[in-house]
Amino acid sequence: MLSSQTIEIVKATAPVIAQTGPALTAHFYDRMFSHNPELKDIFNMSNQRNGDQREALFNAICAYANNIENLPALLPAVEKIAQKHTSFMITAEQYAIVGGHLLGTIDELLSPGQEVLDAWGEAYGLLADIFIKREEAIYQENEGKDGGWRGTRKFTLVEKTQESDVITSFTFKPVDGAAVAGYLPGQYLGVYLQPKEFEFQEIRQYSLSSAPQNDQYRISVKREEGGTVSSYLHDTLQVGDDILLAPPAGDFFLDVEATTPVALISAGVGLTPTLSMLETLTNHKADVHWLHAAENGKHHAFKNSIARIVAAHEHISSNIWYREPLTSDSPAEDFQFDGMMDLSKVKALVTTPGMHYYFCGPIGFMQYVAKQLIEMGVAEEQLHYECFGPHKVL
Numbered sequence: 001m002l003s004s005q006t007i008e009i010v011k012a013t014a015p016v017i018a019q020t021g022p023a024l025t026a027h028f029y030d031r032m033f034s035h036n037p038e039l040k041d042i043f044n045m046s047n048q049r050n051g052d053q054r055e056a057l058f059n060a061i062c063a064y065a066n067n068i069e070n071l072p073a074l075l076p077a078v079e080k081i082a083q084k085h086t087s088f089m090i091t092a093e094q095y096a097i098v099g100g101h102l103l104g105t106i107d108e109l110l111s112p113g114q115e116v117l118d119a120w121g122e123a124y125g126l127l128a129d130i131f132i133k134r135e136e137a138i139y140q141e142n143e144g145k146d147g148g149w150r151g152t153r154k155f156t157l158v159e160k161t162q163e164s165d166v167i168t169s170f171t172f173k174p175v176d177g178a179a180v181a182g183y184l185p186g187q188y189l190g191v192y193l194q195p196k197e198f199e200f201q202e203i204r205q206y207s208l209s210s211a212p213q214n215d216q217y218r219i220s221v222k223r224e225e226g227g228t229v230s231s232y233l234h235d236t237l238q239v240g241d242d243i244l245l246a247p248p249a250g251d252f253f254l255d256v257e258a259t260t261p262v263a264l265i266s267a268g269v270g271l272t273p274t275l276s277m278l279e280t281l282t283n284h285k286a287d288v289h290w291l292h293a294a295e296n297g298k299h300h301a302f303k304n305s306i307a308r309i310v311a312a313h314e315h316i317s318s319n320i321w322y323r324e325p326l327t328s329d330s331p332a333e334d335f336q337f338d339g340m341m342d343l344s345k346v347k348a349l350v351t352t353p354g355m356h357y358y359f360c361g362p363i364g365f366m367q368y369v370a371k372q373l374i375e376m377g378v379a380e381e382q383l384h385y386e387c388f389g390p391h392k393v394l
Contacts (some may be wrong), residue, residue, distance in 0.1 A: 016067035025054040033103040041201035087190030095128040142247040152244040163301035183248035185276040190246030200351035207272035211279035222269035253387035267293040267361030285389035297329040
């Protein structure tokens with residue numbers, strides 16, 4: 001536990017640190033990558049360039065300082081970050097490196113004196129210890145599963161399927177021919193790539209897009225404009241090529257009783273985790289509603305496979321929104337509604353008592369969905385969502 005003096009010092013200096021804004025984390029990352037360039041093989045440098053990772057770290061520092069006397073309030077965020085860290089194979093030694101650069105940054109920007117630095121060092125050490133212990137438990141859990149492993153494992157691409165103009169699926173089987181660990185629908189895989197044309201090793205997390213299989217994994221990836229990894233996967237990786245994968249991870253997953261009604265809500269490539277859930281819910285004992293938004297028919301992935309699932313199961317329904325339908329898109333046959341996803345159009349479906357809602361897509365889309373549901377009277381504890389990239393609060 002932290003001493004009362006440490007808590008008071010952190011609380012007193014937190015506003016000063018908050019006033020530095022993004023300058024704090026910008027200086028931190030520049031400092032760290034200058035002294036420890038090997039960490040560029042772990043951090044997503046695209047998120048560094050666009051500022052997302054810096055914003056996420058700044059928000060995390062502020063949240064920790066604001067809850068220094070109420071650490072249990074941070075546990076949901078700790079679990080989310082710990083799960084992500086295991087897909088990067090973060091080590092205790094790296095926590096020490098990060099801590100050193102964080103304190104160095106505070107000293108160089110604010111010169112607060114040794115007493116303040118010692119207090120923040122003690123506070124960081126406690127939080128780091130929480131993460132290290134939780135992540136070690138996850139590593140051991142993954143290693144102990146049937147078909148599980150620790151670190152990375154070599155897989156071969158055995159199938160590559162174009163699902164829409166912008167989304168392609170990749171199915172991998174382990175090179176060693178052994179079984180693979182199961183996962184919870186909604187979780188993701190850590191994908192490791194370092195072909196000769198990459199400046200650094202690139203690590204990404206992609207949602208598993210099918211119900212669990214005992215011998216293979218499938219992810220489905222959107223081609224991002226200027227995306228280093230997504231372009232490589234779409235254009236270069238071919239059937240027969242090998243790749244390194246970290247075990248499935250993630251705190252966003254389907255967790256309902258068999259009699260709980262479920263709404264699966266997605267936009268664009270956000271359907272990947274909800275599709276895994278849908279395939280898992282084919283024998284569910286309550287209603288399941290699939291609500292998806294796409295730009296148009298050319299961007300609508302898995303249209304036929306989802307239609308087959310809906311047709312074969314009376315408890316599953318589907319409603320599709322096209323934001324800007326093409327003249328070739330057929331109303332009723334391809335989509336039910338145009339424009340943004342207006343849930344009032346299906347209010348009777350999505351206000352079923354006790355329903356749980358799992359949604360994924362662009363941040364703006366998820367904020368829009370959450371706002372509509374809350375205004376309909378849905379309790380926040382019934383809402384579950386996943387953000388691709390650094391986490392944001394809706």
